[in-house]
Amino acid sequence: MTITIKVNGAARSVDADPDTPLLYVLTNDLELKGPRFGCGLAQCGSCSVLADGVEIRSCQTPISDVGQRAITTLEGLPALYAQQRKLPKAPDLHPLQQAFIDEQALHCGYCYNGQTIKGAELLSRTTSPTEAQIRDHMNGHLCRCGTYPRIMKSIQAAAAKMSKEG
C-alpha cells in the first residue's frame, strides 16, 4: 500500500507493506545512506533517526507507526539544526559532524550514523553536557571499534562551539 511519511522536510510516498521497518524504507526506497542496519533488534543504535527531534530505532519502527512525525536522518541533520537554532541557512555540517571529523573520531565509522543522531539529540537539549550526562545519554549506542573516548570528546567540542555561538 502507499504510505506517505515526512523525511528531511519533504513528504515522501512509498509503496510498502505497513509492517516494513522504517529503516528499509529509508535505505531501499528513499535511497538514504545515513541510517544503517546493525542488529534489527533496537539494541545497537546504528539505525537511529530523529522523529520530531527524538531519537528512535528505525529498525524496530514499522512504517505504519511513523504517522505525522517528521523524520530526520543523518542527511537532514544540518537543516534540522538550522531550524532548531533559527539560522538563516543550513550549514554544511552539524557541529557534531564537524567535531567528529576534527577529532578524526571514526574507525570503521559504521556506528556513526547513530552516534551522530543521538549526540545531536543531546546537544539539542543542552550545550553544556557533563561527561556523566554524555555517557548516560549515549548509552545504548554501541561502537565495536571502541571509539567511545573520541565520541565523548567530540560531543564536548561541539557543545563548546555551540554555546560560544549562542
Add this chain to the structure above:
Amino acid sequence: MNLSLNRRSFLTASSALVVAYAMNGPAKAQNPPGPPHKRRGVDAKQVDSYFVINADGTVTLYSGKVDLGTGHRIALPQIVADELGIEIERIAMIEGDTHLTPDQGSTSGSNGMMRGGVQTRQAAATARAALIKLGAARLGLPEADLDTAQGEVRAKNGSASVTFAALLAGGQFNLELDSKAPRRKPSEYRYVGKPVRRPDMPGKATGAHVWMHDFAVEGMLHGRSIYPPRPGARLVSVDEASIADIPGVKVVRIKDYLGVVAEREWHAEKAARQLKAQWDGGGLVTTSAQAQAYLRETGPRDTDEVAEKTGDFDAAWPQAVTKIKADYHWPMQSHASLGPSCAIADVRDGEATIWTASQGTHKFAEAFDGILQLPKGKVRQIYLDGAGCYGMNGHDDAAIDAAILSRAVGKPVRVQWSRADELAWDPKGPPQTLTIEAGLDGNQRVSTWRAHMWIPRPTPKLPNVPLVSPQLAGLPQMQGVATGSINIGAVPTYDIPHMEAVVHYVKDTPVRTSPLRAPGKLANLMAAESMMDALALGAGKDPLAFRLDHLKDPRSLDVLKKTAELHDWRPRVEPRRDGKGRGVAFTHYKGNETYVAMAVDVEVDRGTGAIRVTRVSCAHDCGQVISPDGVRAQIEGCLIQGVSRTLFEETRFDRERVTSVDWSSYRVIAFPEVPELKIALIDRPDKPPVGAGEAAIAPVAAAISNAVFDATGVRLQSAPFTPQRVRAAMAQSGTTAG
C-alpha cells in the same frame, strides 16, 4: 567517466565500477583510470601494478590491502606521496579489487603497514629513481643534481623541471620492484610521521559514503540464507506454503543449503524467518561450559609438540627455590562486527563479480573459483567498506551465500546477515587453556618457565577458512581449522635461562574458528603476565621493577619505564586488597614486532563482584610511526576492545547451537564502562614500521587480571572476568566480601 555515488546509480557488473578514494574530496565511482587491467593476477613484482601516473598529473594507487577502519587508506598515500614526491591531494586509491590491485595477501595480523606499506614504498622508490633517470635525459642534467617534488623532476638549484606525466607521456614504467632503489631519508618526509586526515571521514560523517551495505546493482534481488538450527543437521523437507502470503519469494534449496530471494528486502527477511523446514540431526560436540575439559581431555587428541625451548627446563626445575603453577582459560569469542556481513554477487555466463567487504579478496576470489567450479580467474572480487571486522568475520560467508543464490536465480543477489547469523555463525576466536609452571632461583630471579597449551591445531597450508554454505550445498572446498598463530606468547621475552612451551593439540574446535584480533595473545599473555606478577610477589619485588630486572633490550625497557611515568607508578610489593588496584603488563609482540607496556587501575565491588576499569596508560613502540594519530586511534581501539573481551565477552553454546546471539547475550563494552586512556607513542624513525592494529590489545587481560589481584588478593584465571567469577574466586580464597 565520473559518477557521483547514489545508491541506485550503479551499473551492472560488466561495467564494474569501482570506488576510488580521492585524498582531496568525496569517493567517486569511476571506470578505473590508467591502463586497463582486465584480469586477475596483477603482478606484485611490477611497479606498474602499484600505481599509475595519469596524464593530468594525478596518481592512482592500487592496494591489494584494504582499509578495515584502520587508517590504511591514508597511511599508504602518505608513504607514496613522500617517496614519489607528489602532493597527497593528487593521489586516489583503489583497494582490494582482484582485477586491478596486486595480491599483497590478506589484510590481517596488523600487517597492513609492515608488508603492504613496505612493498608499495619500494615500488615508489623504484619509480622515483626511474623518473630521475628520465628527467636527467630530458633536462640534460646529471641525476645527482635532480630531485622529485610536487609531481615533477626538478633541478635541485631550481633551474629546470619537468612533470612526471610529461616524462611518461602515457607510458608505463615496465620495471620490476628494485629492493635497492634509494629511499628517502626520514628528514625529507612531508607527510609520513605527521597527522594527515583520513579521506573517508567526511563521507562517513554525513551519509555520503558508500558502504557495502548501500551498494546496489541494477536488477538486484535480496537474499537471505536459512542456516540449520543445529550445525551439521540435514534438511529433510521445506514447506513452501508457510510463506505463501509473502509475495514474490523464491526458495532456493541445494542439498542442505536453504535460502530465499525476493525483490524487496523486507520480504526476503520475513520469508527467512517464517519459512518452515524440517531438519534432522546435527549439534555441537561440547558446550561452552565444558570447553576447557574438551581441550584438555575429551576432545579428539592430536600430537603434542615442543613449540619453543631455551636452556634445559627439566634439568633446572629441581633447583628452583620457589615454584608456582597455575591454570588459565580463555573462551570462544565472536568478532561481533557492529554491522552485519553483507555482499552482492552476480554469477552469470561462467563469470562471477562479487562486491564484498572481505579482508582477503585475492585469496577468496581464488577460493570462489573452486567452490563455484569456474575456470581459474573467472571470479572478480571488488572491495567495499563493511563494519570493522578485527579478523575474519562472516563477510566471505555472506559473499558465497550471495554467489550461490545468484547462480540459482540468474540475477545479482544481495545478502545481508541478521544479528543472530553474525553472532552465531561468524567464525570464532578459538578457545584456549594453559598451565604455566615457573620457578625462582636463590637470587629471587626467574630461572625456569614451562607453558603447556591446549589448543585446536590449525590445518597446515589451509588456504582459507572453510565457509558455511558450500558445506551445506555440497560444493567443493578444502576442510580444516584456522586459528591464527595462537601458540605464541605463553613463553615471554624476559631473560629467563630455562624455558619451554609445550603444545597439546586437539584435532577440532567445537565451533568454527578463524583468527580474531591478536590471535591467542590475550589468553597467553593473561597467563604469562599474571605468572610474572605472582613470581614478583614471591620474590618480594614490585611487579614493574621485577619486569625491568628481567629485560635487557632498551626498547622493552623504554616502554615499561614510559608506562611507569604515564601512570605515576609507585613501587609496592603487597596487594592493597581494598577494592582498588593497579596492574601492569608487557609484551614484545610475537617476539619481533611491537613493544607494548600498560598499566591499568580497577575498582572491584567486593559485594557484587563487578569490575570497573577506570584508567589505562599505555606506551607503544611500533618502530617508525607513519600516521601518529592513526596509530593512537588503533591503540585506543585495542584498549577499549581489550577491556570488553576481558570483562564481558564469551560465545556461549549448548549441545545444539550458539546461544549468545544478540547484544544482550553477547555483551560488549558500552559508554558507561569506558576507562580514561593515556597513550605515549615512542617513534623510532630509523626502525622499520611494524603493526599497530593489534599489539596493544594483547596485554589488556593480563594487566586487568593483575590489577584485580592488587584490589582483592585473588587471581582470576578464566576470562571473561564476570561478577559471578569474581565472587566465586573471592569465596574460594576466603576473602571476605564487602
